[in-house]
Amino acid sequence: MITAKDIRRILLVSGWFMILTFPILGMRVDPLSDNIIWRLKNVMWVGIGTAVLQSLPHLWLLYLSIQAWGIRLWHHFRGTSPHKIVKKKAHRDSLINRVITNPRQRAIVCAVVLLLTIIYPQVVNEYQINIMIMALLYIMLGLGLNIVVGMAGLLDLGFVAFYAVGAYTYALLNLHYGINFWMALPLGGLFAAIFGLLLGFPILRLRGDYLAIVTLGFGEIIRVVLENWTELTNGVAGIVNIPGPTFLGLGLTPSQKILYLYYLMVLFVVLTIFVVNRLQDSRLGRAWLALREDEIACQAMGIDKRRTKLAAFSLGAFWAGIAGVVFAAQNRSVYPVSFSFLESAMILSIVVLGGMGSIVGVIFGALILILLPEYLRELSQYRMLFFGAILVLMMIFRPQGLISVVRRKYDIDSIKAEKKEGGA
Amino acid sequence: MDFDYQYFIELFASGLTKGSIYALIALGYTMVYGIVGLINFAHGEIYMIGAFVFFLASSLLTVLGLPLWAMICIATAASIFWAGGYGYTVEKIAYKPLRSAPRLSPLISAIGMSVFLQNYVMLGQTEKYLGFPEVIPEFDFLEPFATTFSSSDFVIWMTTVIVMLILTWIIKFTRTGKAMRATAQDRTMAELVGINVNRIISATFIIGSALAAVGGILISSHTGSIHYYIGFIAGIKAFTAAVLGGIGSIPGAVLGGLVLGMAESFATGYFSSAYEDVFAFSLLVLILIFRPAGLLGHAETEKV
Numbered sequence: 045m046i047t048a049k050d051i052r053r054i055l056l057v058s059g060w061f062m063i064l065t066f067p068i069l070g071m072r073v074d075p076l077s078d079n080i081i082w083r084l085k086n087v088m089w090v091g092i093g094t095a096v097l098q099s100l101p102h103l104w105l106l107y108l109s110i111q112a113w114g115i116r117l118w119h120h121f122r123g124t125s126p127h128k129i130v131k132k133k134a135h136r137d138s139l140i141n142r143v144i145t146n147p148r149q150r151a152i153v154c155a156v157v158l159l160l161t162i163i164y165p166q167v168v169n170e171y172q173i174n175i176m177i178m179a180l181l182y183i184m185l186g187l188g189l190n191i192v193v194g195m196a197g198l199l200d201l202g203f204v205a206f207y208a209v210g211a212y213t214y215a216l217l218n219l220h221y222g223i224n225f226w227m228a229l230p231l232g233g234l235f236a237a238i239f240g241l242l243l244g245f246p247i248l249r250l251r252g253d254y255l256a257i258v259t260l261g262f263g264e265i266i267r268v269v270l271e272n273w274t275e276l277t278n279g280v281a282g283i284v285n286i287p288g289p290t291f292l293g294l295g296l297t298p299s300q301k302i303l304y305l306y307y308l309m310v311l312f313v314v315l316t317i318f319v320v321n322r323l324q325d326s327r328l329g330r331a332w333l334a335l336r337e338d339e340i341a342c343q344a345m346g347i348d349k350r351r352t353k354l355a356a357f358s359l360g361a362f363w364a365g366i367a368g369v370v371f372a373a374q375n376r377s378v379y380p381v382s383f384s385f386l387e388s389a390m391i392l393s394i395v396v397l398g399g400m401g402s403i404v405g406v407i408f409g410a411l412i413l414i415l416l417p418e419y420l421r422e423l424s425q426y427r428m429l430f431f432g433a434i435l436v437l438m439m440i441f442r443p444q445g446l447i448s449v450v451r452r453k454y455d456i457d458s459i460k461a462e463k464k465e466g467g468a
Numbered sequence: 469m470d471f472d473y474q475y476f477i478e479l480f481a482s483g484l485t486k487g488s489i490y491a492l493i494a495l496g497y498t499m500v501y502g503i504v505g506l507i508n509f510a511h512g513e514i515y516m517i518g519a520f521v522f523f524l525a526s527s528l529l530t531v532l533g534l535p536l537w538a539m540i541c542i543a544t545a546a547s548i549f550w551a552g553g554y555g556y557t558v559e560k561i562a563y564k565p566l567r568s569a570p571r572l573s574p575l576i577s578a579i580g581m582s583v584f585l586q587n588y589v590m591l592g593q594t595e596k597y598l599g600f601p602e603v604i605p606e607f608d609f610l611e612p613f614a615t616t617f618s619s620s621d622f623v624i625w626m627t628t629v630i631v632m633l634i635l636t637w638i639i640k641f642t643r644t645g646k647a648m649r650a651t652a653q654d655r656t657m658a659e660l661v662g663i664n665v666n667r668i669i670s671a672t673f674i675i676g677s678a679l680a681a682v683g684g685i686l687i688s689s690h691t692g693s694i695h696y697y698i699g700f701i702a703g704i705k706a707f708t709a710a711v712l713g714g715i716g717s718i719p720g721a722v723l724g725g726l727v728l729g730m731a732e733s734f735a736t737g738y739f740s741s742a743y744e745d746v747f748a749f750s751l752l753v754l755i756l757i758f759r760p761a762g763l764l765g766h767a768e769t770e771k772v
Contacts, residue, residue: 064553067546067591068520068567073527076600080528082571086592199572201579246757252757253507253575259708261749272742305556309581385700396576429587439573 054098061093082423087387140447157312158410165306170299173306175372179414180309181367185442186394187316188363190241194401195329196356196448197336199256201388202243202263206236206361208270208383210368217376225289229369236365242413244357248350263388268319270380282379286372305374312370316363320403323359332356333401386428393431396438408446474616478569479737481617485690487729488628492683493706494713495635496555496676496723499708502652502716503672504567509578510558511680512703513585516696518551518681519688520589527546531603540603547685548678554585555677556670564666570689575657591697620690631682632722635675639718642669652716680706701745708752714765723763 072383092116123333143149165173185207185267192200210232217223217231248260270277275398286334315435323329331352334342372378390413398409417427438445494514500508506571525543534542537631565576566574605619639645649667650658659665687702705728713724728748755762 060553060557064550064557065592067550068517068589071524071528072593073524075596078527080524080531080532085752100678101543130566141523197572199575246753249760250756251571253571254760256579256702257711258753258756259505260704261708261752264701264747265749266742268745274741280599327548386583389579392576392579425591429584429591431581432580432584436562436577436584437579438582439569439577440562454743 054095055160057098058095061094065090071454087431092288092289095273099100100349117124124144140408142173144404161308161310162447165303170193173302174374175415175418177302177306177309178410178418180306180313180369181374181411182193182391182394182414183313184363184367184370185391186398186410187313187320187403188360188393190369190395190401190403190406191320191323191332191363192356193395194399194406195324195336196353198353198356199253199259199359200360201256201260201392202266202366203259203360203391204383204385205241205243205263205266206364207368207387208266208380209236209239209361209370210365211378211382212270212283213365214369214372215286218286218353218427221282223235225287225369229366232369233307233362233365237362240358240361241354242396244354246351260388261387263383267383270383280380282377284377286376286378290375309370312366317403317407326405328352328355345429346464354436388429389435390431397446398445399449401445402445402449404443405447405449416423472757477616479733481621483733484726485617485621485624485729485731486710487726488624489683489687489702489708489725490706491722491725492628492631492679492686493702494532494709495718496680497707497710498713498715498718499648499672499676501710503648503720504563504669505656506563506574507578507707508558508563508673508676509575509703510562510581510585511555511676512699512706513582513589514551514555514558514677514699515553515684515702515706516694516699517546517585517589517684518677519684519694520593520696521550521735522547522681522685523541523598523600523688523694530601535703536603536605538628540738544682544685547681551677551681552674553685555673555680559584559670564669580746586696586700593696595696597693599739600692600694602692603685603689620686624686624690627686628684631679635679637717638675644668648672648694660771668717688772705745705748708748708755711752711762712755714762717762717764720762727763 066087069090070082070084072081072083075102083422143153164176168176184204186204189203191201192198192203213232214228215225219227223231243259243262247255250258271280273279289305327398330348331342334345334347334351335352338348369381394409394413395406395407397413398405398407413431416431417424423430478674495509496511496514497508499513500506522543526539526548529539529542538694545549558581562577564575566577602620604623607619639648647658647663647668648671650661650663651665655665656696657666684699688698706725708727709724711723711724714723715718728751731751734746736744
């Protein structure tokens with residue numbers, strides 16, 4: 045229920061936000077006449093918005109109390125007791141997690157999804173296919189970052205650097221040596237992985253927050269070098285006329301090329317999912333999880349911290365490198381601008397929104413964050429604002445992400461039941 | 469080849485200016501880190517917002533026709549007020565709910581806040597560079613040094629020194645300062661002896677933000693332009709400065725800022741100006757590898 049105190053608080057907070065946003069949103073200097081343009085409507089909307097947001101929990105409580113009152117009334121007229129014995133529900137996982145853990149259901153869902161992805165380009169136009177390729181690319185990047193951040197718990201803010209290394213590997217090798225897409229693909233991944241190792245070595249000892257800053261700095265270094273090393277990278281002008289992927293030496297029409305790239309991307313994503321999935325339950329994957337939870341305990345258990353961390357860095361970088369090669373092939377050009385920190389922040393939002401460590405989560409995260417702004421064109425300028433807000437809100441309200449990861453565990457009851465069956 | 473003293477001194481002066489600004493921003497990082505153990509990623513954005521508020525306020529006051537000195541005073545006060553307000557609000561929204569969460573959570577939330585504020589200013593104001601008013605007058609008594617440093621350099625040094633002295637006084641002698649030091653040492657104990665820790669944390673954020681705002685005004689009037697992105701690079705560099713000096717240590721932040729400013733100035737002066745940011749980040753990486761505790765910090769041993 046809303047009391048007078050609550051109302052006062054709501055008004056106070058709304059007033060505070062109106063004061064806070066007053067200069068930035070309410071004023072603007074006209075660059076020509078140096079006059080002030082007042083936009084007080086914006087500030088008013090901020091006030092109303094914060095008031096509404098704050099009253100939402102109160103309205104919810106009001107709804108609940110009305111409901112409870114209604115139930116009591118209902119029982120009163122029927123003469124039954126409102127206090128019925130409620131059986132305690134066993135803890136149940138969410139629907140998606142139940143599907144993931146059940147092998148039969150999982151196989152069916154996977155088959156349906158795969159079928160849909162294969163049919164998809166036949167029913168939509170080229171523009172849509174291109175957007176989907178973009179989304180698939182980000183799924184791959186997200187899965188790569190997921191290894192580093194989600195599984196190994198190393199916050200990498202310069203992930204885009206490896207993506208850039210992959211893209212420039214293809215662009216440069218093609219420009220100077222005429223190397224084709226298929227040759228560049230493993231090379232791009234390899235180079236990125238080497239960069240991952242190079243970055244990984246010096247910063248192995250660093251704790252979480254220092255690591256974040258150093259990786260961020262590394263990402264910026266790569267971008268600045270790409271921008272300024274004009275002799276090699278052609279600077280901000282970028283490298284253009286990069287050929288797309290070839291198919292057995294056959295000439296393809298532009299529309300066929302897009303289709304081809306799409307199926308290629310689907311193949312890569314499926315491959316990535318397969319590998320990451322296998323990694324998760326491998327010795328290495330478990331070591332990552334253990335390292336994330338407690339480094340010291342993990343070392344005491346005999347896990348080589350150095351090797352495990354380096355493996356995470358280089359494997360994550362490898363996927364980013366491959367994604368970079370595909371990016372260069374899709375866009376036919378590379379520019380340093382494409383590899384700014386915001387790109388890293390975007391990939392991180394994908395992982396955080398979906399659920400750190402969860403493969404299905406990352407896929408959903410990428411689809412939501414890439415497709416949504418594409419289809420809501422008028423909202424696309426608010427995209428980064430939205431990403432920033434997602435990072436904050438997810439951490440506060442749902443740190444495990446939309447789809448939390450299911451840890452493999454042994455259920456003591458089922459083991460007992462199995463033993464009984466075996467004994468009988 | 470003989471040594472060009474004039475050039476050397478010019479670089480030294482510009483390094484001192486840069487270093488002073490880094491030191492002002494780095495203090496905010498180091499104070500917050502000392503007390504809540506968190507890298508306040510949005511600190512650079514507070515610095516940017518401070519500069520924007522000053523820009524807007526000074527434009528408004530100029531339209532109203534106030535004299536220069538009154539305009540500077542009021543606009544600076546407005547800038548400090550709003551920067552402090554943003555710092556306070558950011559802490560309440562993005563960090564306070566996460567105080568007992570795993571280490572990674574507040575960091576991600578801080579990055580989100582930083583991206584959010586950047587785009588908030590970009591959408592609310594403009595994505596173009598804006599000309600910042602030259603608020604620092606030319607002093608006559610600095611005329612003989614005009615070739616080596618400008619009066620805005622001089623004002624930046626003096627302001628930094630004064631701000632440092634005020635800050636030292638606050639931390640050493642006031643009740644709030646004592647409570648801050650106590651909270652930094654041991655939060656639980658501070659709470660037990662009756663310190664309102666939430667209030668102290670808010671105060672830290674407000675003081676840090678105010679320093680950042682002062683830095684933002686000074687550097688913007690020095691360079692003559694503002695942009696929504698200036699906070700990001702300045703923030704990372706100031707963080708580098710804080711780490712360089714030993715994060716959590718206040719004299720360390722100042723020393724780190726000056727060292728970083730000098731290093732950058734000489735490196736760009738003698739090697740290449742295009743790679744300015746690369747020098748700063750490389751320095752950060754090197755420091756973290758060889759002396760993770762920083763110049764004045766002491767190594768922490770983790771207890772199990």
